[in-house]
Amino acid sequence: MTETIFFYAFALLTLGGGVLTITRRNAVHSAIALIVSLSGVAGLYLLQHAEFLFAVQIILYVGGVMLLFLFVIMLVNLDEAARDRQFNKQWWLALACVAVVGAEIVYFLRKGAAAFQLAQPSAEQMTQGNTERLADVLFSQYLVPFEVASILLLVAIIGSVIMGKKRV
Numbered sequence: 001m002t003e004t005i006f007f008y009a010f011a012l013l014t015l016g017g018g019v020l021t022i023t024r025r026n027a028v029h030s031a032i033a034l035i036v037s038l039s040g041v042a043g044l045y046l047l048q049h050a051e052f053l054f055a056v057q058i059i060l061y062v063g064g065v066m067l068l069f070l071f072v073i074m075l076v077n078l079d080e081a082a083r084d085r086q087f088n089k090q091w092w093l094a095l096a097c098v099a100v101v102g103a104e105i106v107y108f109l110r111k112g113a114a115a116f117q118l119a120q121p122s123a124e125q126m127t128q129g130n131t132e133r134l135a136d137v138l139f140s141q142y143l144v145p146f147e148v149a150s151i152l153l154l155v156a157i158i159g160s161v162i163m164g165k166k167r168v
Helices: 002-023 027-047 051-075 078-083 091-116 123-127 130-140 143-167
Strands: none
Touching: 002 027, 027 051, 051 130, 130 143
């Protein structure tokens, strides 16, 4: 019963934050609403016993990415951006995307629970937690791509610091 209440609370946070993100005129308010939405997603991860994804969602997205968004919003001249035209003429593309997502929802509602059949975990997978399994795979099979991604992120951070220093 309490899991159901928490699910609906986190789902409401996620959906409410998402709606507020796209409806607010103030960019800072939109960013804060996005933080609320991402926090709701983190709560949903925690309810699914995905502790690693919960921690990544909080640390990386809510903590890091949204902090960068807020810095960029505060550095950009918002008065000039507010005078620019906000919409373009690609409403037909948006309408097509809405139709596709609506068709997917109708398909899954008609198909029911049979559309969500998942493979059963093996006995070995049941003894380890999901964080341990992810660490084993990440640092054994995907070590080189992991290191390449970390080097690319380091280069991006150094580049952004150099670019930001030239402007000040």
